[in-house]
Amino acid sequence: xxxxxxxxxxxxxxxxxxxxxxxxxxxxxxxxxxxxxxxxxxxxxxxxxxxxxxxxxxxxxxxxxxxxxxxxxxxxxxxxxxxxxxxxxxxxxxxxxxxxxxxxxxxxxxxxxxxxxxxxxxxxxxxxxxxxxxxxxxxxxxxxxxxxxxxxxxxxxxxxxxxxxxxxxxxxxxxxxxxxxxxxxxxxxxxxxxxxxxxxxxxxxxxxxxxxxxxxxxxxxxxxxxxxxxxxxxxxxxxxxxxxxxxxxxxxxxxxxxxxxxxxxxxxxxxxxxxxxxxxxxxxx
Numbered sequence: 324x325x326x327x328x329x330x331x332x333x334x335x336x337x338x339x340x341x342x343x344x345x346x347x348x349x350x351x352x353x354x355x356x357x358x359x360x361x362x363x364x365x366x367x368x369x370x371x372x373x374x375x376x377x378x379x380x381x382x383x384x385x386x387x388x389x390x391x392x393x394x395x396x397x398x399x400x401x402x403x404x405x406x407x408x409x410x411x412x413x414x415x416x417x418x419x420x421x422x423x424x425x426x427x428x429x430x431x432x433x434x435x436x437x438x439x440x441x442x443x444x445x446x447x448x449x450x451x452x453x454x455x456x457x458x459x460x461x462x463x464x465x466x467x468x469x470x471x472x473x474x475x476x477x478x479x480x481x482x483x484x485x486x487x488x489x490x491x492x493x494x495x496x497x498x499x500x501x502x503x504x505x506x507x508x509x510x511x512x513x514x515x516x517x518x519x520x521x522x523x524x525x526x527x528x529x530x531x532x533x534x535x536x537x538x539x540x541x542x543x544x545x546x547x548x549x550x551x552x553x554x555x556x557x558x559x560x561x562x563x564x565x566x567x568x569x570x571x572x573x574x575x576x577x578x579x580x581x582x583x584x585x586x587x588x589x590x591x592x593x594x595x596x597x598x599x600x601x602x603x604x605x606x607x608x
Contacts, residue, residue, distance in 0.1 A: 359411040362608040367403040367568060369601030373425070376452075376595040378487070380438045380500060381587035382579075387435060389595075393450045394427030401599050412467035415475070417460040425452040428492070437489050437498045438587030447492035456483045458528070460510050473514040479528045481506045481548070487593075500591070506530065508548060520558040524566075527551040544578030544591075556605075564605040572597040 373396070376389035389395040405419040427450045435442040442448055462477040483506070488499040508530040516522045529549040549571065556566035575594035583589025 359409070361409040363407040363409070364606045364608070365403075365405045365407065365603065367401075367601040367603035369401055369568070369599055370398040371401040371423070371425075371572075371597050371599045372398055374596040374598055376597075377592070378594075379592040380498070380590070381436075382590045383439060384437055384587070384590075385433075385435045386592065387437075389427075389450070389452070392429060392432065392435070393448075394429040395425060395450070395452070397427070399425050401601065403601065403603075413464045415462045415464070417458070417462065419458040419460070420455070421458075422455045423453070424455070426450070427452075435489075438500070438585075440496060440498055440586065442489065442491060442496055446496070448496075449488075449490045449492060451486065451488040451490075453486040453488075454483065456481050458482075460528070462510060462512055471516050473512070475512045477510045479508045479510045481508060481528070498586070506546065506548060522556050522558075524554040524556060525552070526554070544576050544580075546574070546576035548574035562607045564607075566603055566605070568599075568601045568603065570599040570601070572599060 373390055376393075376395055377386055378389060379386040387393055401423065403419070403421050405417055407415055407417050409415045429448055429450065431442060431444050431446045431448060433444050435448075458479050458481045460477060460479040462475040464473060464475045466472055466474045483502070483504050485504075486499070486501045488497070490497045508528045510526075510528045512524070512526045514522055514524045527550065529547075529551070531545075531547040533545050552568055552570035554566050554568045556564050558564050573594075573596045575592075577592040577594070578590070580589035580591070
């Protein structure tokens with residue numbers, strides 16, 4: 324089975340599982356409370372700081388510290404956009420898009436080997452780490468009758484669209500690694516209403532597991548993701564909320580692809596720890 328076929332089959336199975344769960348749990352609720360439909364648009368803007376980020380391509384490759392050796396020692400702009408469809412007080416579907424692109428430059432202080440290509444000490448290198456992702460999530464609210472607290476739990480299907488590249492500034496040396504992957508995760512959201520306008524919210528998506536168990540591939544890869552945030556928000560009007568958000572975004576994978584196309588032997592190790600600070604708004608239609 325090709326990589327593309329694996330991705331399509333995994334996505335179909337994941338979406339079928341989410342939709343089936345949604346239907347089984349909520350058929351009565353949707354039929355009896357359809358008038359409670361709400362649509363919310365959420366936008367965030369801020370910056371991301373790289374706390375720690377290490378990467379390696381091929382078993383013979385160098386483990387690179389992006390912060391110390393790859394120029395990721397600055398702050399980078401970040402945005403996040405989502406739509407939330409709340410069918411009634413208990414059921415919510417979320418569509419999210421997170422662009423994440425970091426471009427940096429560095430003068431190498433040692434030789435770096437990337438997929439069997441040597442970038443010599445003293446070379447100026449352009450680094451690209453482009454890792455946007457898309458998510459569809461389902462949340463089931465368990466405290467729908469509580470006016471002060473919310474607690475929701477559910478599932479997320481994430482699609483990543485990664486491009487990682489290294490190029491010498493004279494253009495003679497170049498390596499690129501691209502990958503599209505699908506990962507299901509668990510999702511949690513809680514909220515405490517401090518008063519009629521002010522609230523605190525915690526949200527997390529995360530999982531740790533062998534990738535082959537998640538997407539049915541033959542690759543012996545172990546992966547993890549944790550996207551956890553804390554938010555303080557203020558209801559400006561009945562339709563508009565504004566908020567300040569602190570988020571930890573971490574995870575990665577290590578292992579060898581079962582069908583490497585080269586260059587290199589297919590081994591990849593990529594672990595990252597990011598911190599984002601954003602402000603944003605929520606508009607309810």
